[in-house]
Amino acid sequence: MITLNNTVIAEDKAYNMQVYSPEEIIFKQADGMYLIDDQGKKYLDFSAQFSACSLGHNNKELIDAISSQMKKIVSVTSMFVTQERVQLAKTLTDLAPYGLTKVLMGCTGSDANEFALKTAKYYKGGGKIISFWRGFHGSTAGSAAATGKSETIQENPHIAELLPRGFLHTSPPYCYRCDFGKNPHHCELQCLKYLEQQILNDSSNNVAAIITEPVFAAGGVIVPPNGYLKELRRICDRFNALLIFDEVVTGIGRTGAMFACEHWEVIPDILVTGKALTGGYVPGSAVITTKEIGDVMDKLTLHGHTHSFYPLMCTAASKNLEIIQRDGLVENSRIVGAYLNKRLKELQTKYDVIGDVRGMGLLQGFELVKNKKTKQANFELGDMLFKEMLKKGLVTELESRKNLNNVVIVLHPPLITSKKDVDRCIQIIDASIEACSTNIHYK
Numbered sequence: 001m002i003t004l005n006n007t008v009i010a011e012d013k014a015y016n017m018q019v020y021s022p023e024e025i026i027f028k029q030a031d032g033m034y035l036i037d038d039q040g041k042k043y044l045d046f047s048a049q050f051s052a053c054s055l056g057h058n059n060k061e062l063i064d065a066i067s068s069q070m071k072k073i074v075s076v077t078s079m080f081v082t083q084e085r086v087q088l089a090k091t092l093t094d095l096a097p098y099g100l101t102k103v104l105m106g107c108t109g110s111d112a113n114e115f116a117l118k119t120a121k122y123y124k125g126g127g128k129i130i131s132f133w134r135g136f137h138g139s140t141a142g143s144a145a146a147t148g149k150s151e152t153i154q155e156n157p158h159i160a161e162l163l164p165r166g167f168l169h170t171s172p173p174y175c176y177r178c179d180f181g182k183n184p185h186h187c188e189l190q191c192l193k194y195l196e197q198q199i200l201n202d203s204s205n206n207v208a209a210i211i212t213e214p215v216f217a218a219g220g221v222i223v224p225p226n227g228y229l230k231e232l233r234r235i236c237d238r239f240n241a242l243l244i245f246d247e248v249v250t251g252i253g254r255t256g257a258m259f260a261c262e263h264w265e266v267i268p269d270i271l272v273t274g275k276a277l278t279g280g281y282v283p284g285s286a287v288i289t290t291k292e293i294g295d296v297m298d299k300l301t302l303h304g305h306t307h308s309f310y311p312l313m314c315t316a317a318s319k320n321l322e323i324i325q326r327d328g329l330v331e332n333s334r335i336v337g338a339y340l341n342k343r344l345k346e347l348q349t350k351y352d353v354i355g356d357v358r359g360m361g362l363l364q365g366f367e368l369v370k371n372k373k374t375k376q377a378n379f380e381l382g383d384m385l386f387k388e389m390l391k392k393g394l395v396t397e398l399e400s401r402k403n404l405n406n407v408v409i410v411l412h413p414p415l416i417t418s419k420k421d422v423d424r425c426i427q428i429i430d431a432s433i434e435a436c437s438t439n440i441h442y443k
């Protein structure tokens with residue numbers, strides 16, 4: 001007998017391109033920390049849907065703000081001014097690090113990064129863009145070229161023809177698997193010494209910008225060592241390059257600060273935010289920069305989208321930011337995130353297959369290995385575990401790529417996550433590793 005569930009899945013396969021190879025689960029409803037499928041089964045959402053759903057699902061206050069904006073005015077292009085865009089720009093510049101006082105609003109993280117890269121090229125009069133292996137910046141041409149976490153778009157020679165040239169990738173601060181074989185406690189930031197040498201050896205010596213995520217998210221939750229971002233800032237200053245922080249994941253409270261760069265007191269020239277900016281309920285992103293750079297960009301008419309500065313997104317973002325501040329959710333991210341990290345480290349002592357636990361605030365990850373000694377990436381377990389956790393009602397994100405030789409389960413739940421939610425999540429991870437271990441003997 002064909003059930004409704006099977007019909008919908010078959011029709012989805014027939015009519016929709018399966019770009020993310022979707023799981024055979026149909027979500028119909030959601031509430032707070034939970035997604036509910038068409039069979040009524042509840043799933044604890046520790047992915048916040050690619051880290052966007054910061055207030056959790058079905059937040060009434062945010063929905064009310066969006067619906068009343070819908071009834072007032074929805075669609076106005078960037079050819080005109082609205083009160084909503086002024087309000088959001090004022091809020092964002094108040095929250096942003098010192099000196100970042102001008103804003104451009106976009107639709108996705110990719111188009112915001114695209115604009116940040118254009119800004120660097122235009123403002124600096126050309127020059128290379130330097131980015132990091134394992135970094136992720138989006139799927140449009142420029143943002144995909146900056147991405148160093150090899151994707152099909154870069155691996156496919158035909159699609160790669162679409163990518164602009166002039167990008168240089170360098171080594172990330174991935175201390176668990178240091179490209180230089182160094183011990184992080186005595187490395188003297190060898191990776192940045194290498195980067196400096198790369199710039200000096202490059203014939204043009206001309207760098208428009210260095211772009212990085214302060215904490216690499218999709219690349220496997222890579223937290224830089226103390227002093228790293230300060231040194232990166234110094235290198236940018238030495239070579240007269242702009243520093244772009246892609247805070248599309250790490251921004252808006254995710255790491256326990258409004259923006260992750262605050263942890264190290266490093267101020268970029270351009271800061272990019274997206275995803276959770278609007279609580280994930282409508283698409284939206286923003287680029288925040290200095291007055292000097294912003295004023296130069298005023299003259300540019302080659303960037304904009306029909307929905308840039310969209311009033312609906314401005315209202316969603318303003319309300320989301322208001323709730324986050326009023327309810328102390330950045331603080332919650334810091335406290336509950338530290339608790340999640342502690343609980344994951346307990347699991348690490350129990351299982352030889354958890355090689356490393358890393359993260360800040362409610363952006364945490366654990367790396368799966370065959371055993372702690374060899375640190376060999378455990379791809380088989382990654383696939384099994386992700387599915388087992390789903391089966392047991394926990395949604396996470398699996399970052400697993402053979403060419404990057406790492407498998408990391410990434411957890412970035414909504415900022416409303418409680419310690420009780422963490423306990424439930426840990427219980428499911430624990431039971432799932434046990435279940436997988438009976439099939440493969442890695443325990």
Ligand SMILES: Cc1ncc(COP(=O)(O)O)c(C=O)c1O
Nearest residue numbers: 108109110136137138246248249
């Ligand atoms: C750090 C980072 N930057 C940019 C993007 C692209 O954002 P979007 O998918 O909204 O285009 C992503 C998406 O995952 C991301 O993780």
